Amino acid sequence: MGLPSAYGAAERVAGSAADKAADETSARATVALADLRALGEAYRRAMETAAATPETRAAMEVFVAEFSAAVQRCLTEGAGDEEIAAAVAPLRDALGSSPLIRRGQRQDRGHPGDFEMIEYLLSGRNDAEPGTLAWQIDSYLQDSAITRQHRNKIAHQAGLIRRTLSGTSADGGGRRVLLVACGGAADLRAVEPELFAAGDLVVLNDVDADALEYARAALPPATALHTAVEPGNVLQALPALERHGPYDLVLAGGLFDYLPDRYARLLIAYAMTRLCVPGGDFHFSNIAAGNPFAHLMKYLADWPLIERTRQDVEDLVRAAAPHQTARLSVGADQTGYTLLARLTRAAAPVRSG
Template identity: 30%
Template sequence: MEATEVKTNGVSFRAAAGDARQGALLRLSRHQAVFEVYGESRVLRVSEALGEFQITFAQRAVYSGRAVTRTVLDAGTSAIYEVTLNEKDWLDFLFAGDSFRNGAVKHQFEEFLAEWQKVYHILPEFKVVMADMQSFLHDLRLWVDQVELELKARYPGDLAQARHEVEEKMGAQVVPAFNAMHERMEALSATIPPELRGAHESFAQRQLHPLMMCAPFGRRTFLKPLGYAGDYEMVNMILRDPFEGDSMYARLVNLWFLRQWPAEAHRNRIKYLKTCLKRECLRGARRGQPVRILNLGCGPAYEVQQFLESEAVSDHAEFTLLDFNQETLDYATSLLTVAKQRAGRRTPIKFEKKSVHQLLKEGGRRQNPGAGIYDLIYCAGLFDYLSDRTCQHLMNIFHQQLAPGGLLVATNVDDRKPFRHMMEFLLDWHLIYRTPAGGATLVPESASADEVQVFNDDTEVNIFIEVRKPEHA
């Protein structure tokens, strides 16, 4: 291999196809290494032999020989690999006569050792739980891979159906088994001092990411390709068949993510919103009036799609759907156009690109052009990411825009179920959680107590804030 410059603490190697590559070293032990390669045009395979594999530490080669890929995490713009190393290929650089001559290598190693010793700040009980989860997933993957190979051999003509049947049976056992370990993790994580959470998050990701980011939902949630969590494709994943992934194992991990409380709560939220749409449109139909509906942060608007396809009273609705992301609006436009055509609806739907900042700016004007024109206003999920002050400001604007007798709905999440630490540690997904009492502090300043209801749903994860404006307001 031609000499190429490798960054300090890096790897260089030749892949099985013969192309030379370089990567950034993330973790190193005597028997394995983890490194990241950016801009991968071809992701390496598991069990791919890497020739001329060299590890450079403190600008000096410490390993030279062969490595075999053990796990692969395709992160889109980069790939993370775990490889096994051969004992005989280590270079005894620490004991070479000139290694410490200028003190540079010694200093670099001391920095490495100091960084590694941060692991001692991890709670021992947390290490045990992580080890149990890691061991379970590692052995599960080996077993499921064997099952998948057997299915391919036995059912070559009907593999998809056979595989799906087996996955459903496996999932019924795998999900509760891993839930038990996950709930132990949640309980322990709640005791971690705030100053140590970062170290525990990093530790959890190092231990579990190589085994869990094969799940499409987990990977997209962690990477946030649109720049934020909860994007329209994540919602799509929550609502469609959970058995997605490149292998049976990946599909089982994906199933586990989508059987957790946040996903269950989101599905329940869609049902609740559809019920609200139907109820308010029936009110309007009895009065012989169209029902003007505003939704901020519409996302893929699945509740609107389901409402259009299943309820004839949707013809009484007039929708204005707002979102700050154009890709999301384009997707929702396509989805709802098809839904209208399929159901034969004539429901007017207006899409508008607008951010919270723009809405707040418009609402701050003395004369708000949108005052009193909507019969239903709802904002579902956005408050999970916004401060109390911003939420209340939005609620004041919404209440002003609400027509007499109209309904204002906002949703938030409560963390009384075990899921928060998994989201934060593994998926880097942070929310602002509120109890019903906390949600009650967000109601419009002009609303009286008898106009307001704040309650949890059956999952106890969603909180719903409903404000009914008086008919003669």
């Protein structure tokens, strides 16, 4: 009888200690959330009276740093996403005066980072009224590293397409390029039409049919003659995309920012076994871990991203296609905010006679 009694007493002590620890964690989270709410309210009030001044840019940099630190503290103390969202709701609403942030919040096309948002970022324009604080906020964001990385990706991808069209196809026929989740195909629009030859083909894929229509209308006519479109979620459209291949180059710019590991591995495996020709390349980008704008994007602009490290990307490839990948390299754009991965499909094994 003594052993069960002692065991029960120990269990009650352990349970009491666990409850106490949970209460302490909850108290710390409550304090962190209160501090975040106060910070947001202070900035919201400041926005009501502030005007655009030359000093506003420096103030925005301070705001991004302070807001990010306050959110991170909430997460560290165990606060949930819904609690954080509720704490910053007044500030989020106030920042809706910024056309750029409002685009993210509204998600008129049903998902974050749609082609219209990306085209707006690439244009560098500012739709806010000049002289207002909203105009200054968008000026800051359009010149920030988190926006420059989008432009850097497009320039990088355009260079890859040029290089492919300037070389020979791995299978000796026309050069074939696949642009996955291409949006408005800004990278292809930057490529000189004279690089195309008879038999060359670029296949455009996007989940948004309007994005593909926009891309086809915006392409130079000579380039459009060498394009085909395959609308739909890329994972569902893979068989249709494969029928146009195999490809010398497959590009997925930005898609991995939204792909959980399971689906990222699936796409990598398919690219390395079915889409790329032996010796062909699969290039994709992914937002790098440690993005200082991540909390602002998620909680104020409704634009969450899946961040990864270089090791994360290498682990995805090793898990998905270790024997089919002849070469893997992971670099970064000039801002360091975007990882640039290159996978080369292994050559087909030589059969002996």
